[in-house]
Amino acid sequence: MSDIPNENTPEKFERLCVSKPADKAGGAGAVYHAMRHAIGKAGVARAKDALTKLNQKGGFDCPSCAWPDPDGHRSSFEFCENGAKAVASEATAERIDARFFAKHSVAELAERSDLWHDQQGRLTEPMVLREGGTHYEPISWEGAFDLIAGELGELADPNQAIFYTSGRASNEAAFLYQLFVRAFGTNNLPDCSNMCHESSGLALKQSIGVGKGTVTLEDLREAELILVIGQNPGTNHPRMLSTLQQAKEKGARIVSINPLREAGLVAFSHPQRVSQVLGGKTPLADTFVKIRTNGDQALFQAIGKRLLEMEQAGRSVLDCDFINDYTAGIGEYREALKRTPWPSLLDACGLEMATVNDLAEAFATKQRIISCWAMGLTQHRNAVATIRELTNLHLLRGAIGIKGAGMCPVRGHSNVQGDRTMGIFEHMPEWFYAALEKEFGIDCPRETGLNAVHSIRRMKEHPGSVFLALGGNFLSATPDTGYTAAALRNCRLTAHVSTKLNRSHLVTGKQALILPCLGRSERDEQANGAQWVSVENSMGIVHSSSGQLPPASPNLKSEVAIVCGIARRALRNRKGQIDWTGFETDYSKIRSAIERVIPGFEDYNQRARQPGGYYLPNAVKERRFETDTGKANFATSPLDIERAEPGRLLLMTIRSHDQFNTTVYGLDDRYRGIRGERRIVMVNPADMERLGLSTEDEVDVHSFFKGEERVTRLYRLIPYDIPVGCVAMYFPEANALVPIDHIAVGSETPASKSVQVEIRKR
Numbered sequence: 001m002s003d004i005p006n007e008n009t010p011e012k013f014e015r016l017c018v019s020k021p022a023d024k025a026g027g028a029g030a031v032y033h034a035m036r037h038a039i040g041k042a043g044v045a046r047a048k049d050a051l052t053k054l055n056q057k058g059g060f061d062c063p064s065c066a067w068p069d070p071d072g073h074r075s076s077f078e079f080c081e082n083g084a085k086a087v088a089s090e091a092t093a094e095r096i097d098a099r100f101f102a103k104h105s106v107a108e109l110a111e112r113s114d115l116w117h118d119q120q121g122r123l124t125e126p127m128v129l130r131e132g133g134t135h136y137e138p139i140s141w142e143g144a145f146d147l148i149a150g151e152l153g154e155l156a157d158p159n160q161a162i163f164y165t166s167g168r169a170s171n172e173a174a175f176l177y178q179l180f181v182r183a184f185g186t187n188n189l190p191d192c193s194n195m196c197h198e199s200s201g202l203a204l205k206q207s208i209g210v211g212k213g214t215v216t217l218e219d220l221r222e223a224e225l226i227l228v229i230g231q232n233p234g235t236n237h238p239r240m241l242s243t244l245q246q247a248k249e250k251g252a253r254i255v256s257i258n259p260l261r262e263a264g265l266v267a268f269s270h271p272q273r274v275s276q277v278l279g280g281k282t283p284l285a286d287t288f289v290k291i292r293t294n295g296d297q298a299l300f301q302a303i304g305k306r307l308l309e310m311e312q313a314g315r316s317v318l319d320c321d322f323i324n325d326y327t328a329g330i331g332e333y334r335e336a337l338k339r340t341p342w343p344s345l346l347d348a349c350g351l352e353m354a355t356v357n358d359l360a361e362a363f364a365t366k367q368r369i370i371s372c373w374a375m376g377l378t379q380h381r382n383a384v385a386t387i388r389e390l391t392n393l394h395l396l397r398g399a400i401g402i403k404g405a406g407m408c409p410v411r412g413h414s415n416v417q418g419d420r421t422m423g424i425f426e427h428m429p430e431w432f433y434a435a436l437e438k439e440f441g442i443d444c445p446r447e448t449g450l451n452a453v454h455s456i457r458r459m460k461e462h463p464g465s466v467f468l469a470l471g472g473n474f475l476s477a478t479p480d481t482g483y484t485a486a487a488l489r490n491c492r493l494t495a496h497v498s499t500k501l502n503r504s505h506l507v508t509g510k511q512a513l514i515l516p517c518l519g520r521s522e523r524d525e526q527a528n529g530a531q532w533v534s535v536e537n538s539m540g541i542v543h544s545s546s547g548q549l550p551p552a553s554p555n556l557k558s559e560v561a562i563v564c565g566i567a568r569r570a571l572r573n574r575k576g577q578i579d580w581t582g583f584e585t586d587y588s589k590i591r592s593a594i595e596r597v598i599p600g601f602e603d604y605n606q607r608a609r610q611p612g613g614y615y616l617p618n619a620v621k622e623r624r625f626e627t628d629t630g631k632a633n634f635a636t637s638p639l640d641i642e643r644a645e646p647g648r649l650l651l652m653t654i655r656s657h658d659q660f661n662t663t664v665y666g667l668d669d670r671y672r673g674i675r676g677e678r679r680i681v682m683v684n685p686a687d688m689e690r691l692g693l694s695t696e697d698e699v700d701v702h703s704f705f706k707g708e709e710r711v712t713r714l715y716r717l718i719p720y721d722i723p724v725g726c727v728a729m730y731f732p733e734a735n736a737l738v739p740i741d742h743i744a745v746g747s748e749t750p751a752s753k754s755v756q757v758e759i760r761k762r
């Protein structure tokens with residue numbers, strides 16, 4: 001048996017069907033697929049209830065991506081096809097209960113595909129896998145909490161426990177969770193952000209003092225130049241396309257920088273505009289820069305070098321007032337770029353001088369510039385350096401902290417940004433610990449905790465850890481699946497707070513727990529009545545979310561109630577005055593505590609409830625740069641590009657149109673024209689010819705890192721428009737190939753977009 005997703009159930013590629021990639025996103029197809037998923041899974045009534053409350057003021061926040069809702073008017077359908085799929089997956093009418101687990105052993109469930117796991121429906125009652133057991137059995141909530149508290153209590157050192165968080169947890173749940181973890185005595189708080197935008201947070205913090213985006217939706221509409229870099233919004237942030245469409249209609253130029261010509265950036269048909277559902281479309285990207293995978297650092301240096309050359313030649317292209325008043329480090333930056341020769345820059349990004357000149361000219365002539373990016377920049381060894389290079393370009397032009405300009409890291413999980421604000425992080429600043437201690441009378445540990453990669457290493461090297469996860473699918477979302485599986489198997493206990501069955505429930509410690517929770521779409525009734533929660537989106541807006549559907553089972557608990565249940569028992573006899581029961585019965589008490597601990601949450605109970613929520617303060621918007629120098633810092637970084645070694649190819653691991661991270665909704669990567677199969681490798685036809693491979697071949701993919709070799713088996717090749725030397729496969733399957741030690745410098749994010757691989761015919 002294999003731990004690698006979908007490796008046990010390889011299809012015979014009978015359903016694989018390849019067609020031409022689409023030339024636009026949205027339109028009638030998106031409406032059709034949204035409705036088909038929603039009604040097919042949830043039934044007509046539940047689907048209607050769910051979708052009409054989605055992203056409405058007073059309704060619930062979409063559990064899919066973190067793109068913000070419009071500030072003003074909202075249409076009655078404020079969601080996208082993939083948001084509808086996420087809601088349908090949660091609102092499904094299918095259920096998993098004790099009989100299901102009695103029927104299927106853990107080993108048998110592990111043989112099934114990720115798609116099958118999702119299709120089985122919602123988890124409905126707490127389950128335990130006893131030491132040596134073959135099947136999960138029911139357990140009471142009290143029994144489950146006691147088991148966790150008992151195992152935590154047995155640990156010689158609190159740092160032997162690891163507490164993971166995925167980005168769907170509400171602010172309220174996340175705040176209580178980190179409070180519990182710190183009161184227990186550790187900062188081991190890895191989260192999905194470690195695999196996601198960690199590189200962005202670190203780079204921006206070092207460069208401009210705030211590790212978050214600096215723009216609003218209104219800024220995007222005002223921008224003259226919008227770069228969309230390493231991002232596939234047609235699939236992953238579809239509602240961003242309507243904002244880009246509005247910007248475009250006001251005259252903005254849009255540039256897509258990506259090895260792949262993603263359909264959503266070619267053109268967009270707004271599913272809520274009648275003329276566009278009937279076939280009309282708005283072309284989006286004016287320019288497509290087909291960059292070689294991981295060539296971005298070189299491209300941004302090249303643009304910077306050209307801008308400095310223009311200035312030196314007597315053209316006034318830099319914002320010298322801004323540079324003088326607000327920045328530090330321009331001298332070193334200028335010198336470093338002077339020393340970097342043109343041929344090495346062009347060779348590293350695989351682009352022509354004409355392309356660099358064109359982009360430099362665009363920067364030189366516009367100031368309302370916004371750069372948007374996602375995983376195509378963050379998941380590389382040089383990710384932090386690359387994002388800092390991009391920031392340098394904004395600093396040269398003063399394109400930050402003014403209307404229509406700034407940095408826009410487009411966040412993934414719907415509340416991943418809020419969770420970090422709430423303290424889900426392995427090393428918070430001192431003021432945060434001091435504030436927690438003052439509020440709750442606890443002693444906070446100061447020692448830096450473990451992030452995701454270090455947690456895996458720790459569990460692998462030190463048997464006997466306890467692993468608790470608030471959401472997510474740690475096994476499949478983290479790199480090096482074989483290694484991570486061995487790490488989880490080493491634990492005394494692995495416990496997951498989850499809504500749906502996933503592979504992390506099946507690759508377990510000696511004992512395992514499944515703690516089923518309410519989803520975002522469901523009503524949350526506590527002793528004090530109906531509760532609501534709050535979240536922060538990609539643009540720093542905090543707002544409420546109120547579930548509307550009846551819970552999938554009467555035996556579910558909210559995430560808040562589960563955290564309180566565990567904490568009450570695990571912290572018995574410990575120092576501190578934490579009213580877990582009060583928090584559980586009335587979430588407004590949690591928000592009052594947050595208000596006292598974290599700046600920016602004044603009047604939280606009232607302001608989060610106001611329609612549309614409120615913006616958190618962001619110093620950069622007022623051109624205050626709270627960095628080590630007190631100024632925005634130019635960064636100087638040596639060119640450090642990952643290139644495929646001879647005979648090898650550079651692999652990026654990406655999402656299909658039919659998944660949310662590790663949850664697979666279907667097998668239809670519609671916009672790329674790849675249907676019926678996920679075990680595929682997108683390859684440039686010239687590489688296929690060079691390597692003597694054909695589309696009929698069944699292949700294994702091997703990855704290489706510092707003398708280590710990893711493999712995943714039985715794939716088919718698809719000739720695709722991707723730069724020579726680069727290939728793409730789907731995550732999570734391809735995580736088996738991502739070496740645990742192949743990480744971004746500084747942020748330690750797995751470099752899952754640039755892995756050295758070889759393709760071998762079976």
Ligand SMILES: Nc1nc2c(c(=O)[nH]1)N[C@H]1C(S)=C(S)[C@@H](COP(=O)(O)OP(=O)(O)OC[C@H]3O[C@@H](n4cnc5c(=O)[nH]c(N)nc54)[C@H](O)[C@@H]3O)O[C@H]1N2
Binds near residue numbers: 065412654
């Ligand atoms: N429907 C749906 N929505 C989602 C998600 C989902 O799985 N499904 N996931 C959510 C989450 S958590 C996140 S973080 C976001 C992810 O959103 P994205 O970052 O859009 O997701 P990926 O599929 O990883 O796509 C990365 C893009 O980067 C490009 N790329 C790869 N390597 C490079 C490179 O070296 N340089 C450049 N310039 N481009 C490169 C790829 O071609 C691809 O277009 O989406 C969120 N929204």
Ligand SMILES: Nc1nc2c(c(=O)[nH]1)N[C@H]1C(S)=C(S)[C@@H](COP(=O)(O)OP(=O)(O)OC[C@H]3O[C@@H](n4cnc5c(=O)[nH]c(N)nc54)[C@H](O)[C@@H]3O)O[C@H]1N2
Binds near residue numbers: 169192474479662752
């Ligand atoms: N190779 C490779 N690896 C990657 C990436 C990549 O691009 N390439 N992307 C990375 C990124 S950007 C991210 S963010 C991570 C994602 O990592 P995770 O956040 O760990 O993974 P998800 O697939 O989003 O988690 C899905 C599970 O969350 C549970 N769930 C869903 N909704 C809820 C809820 O409301 N509450 C609770 N408690 N549980 C819920 C369900 O049981 C579901 O099975 O993966 C990373 N891994």
Ligand SMILES: [Mo]
Binds near residue numbers: 192
């Ligand atoms: Mo993410």
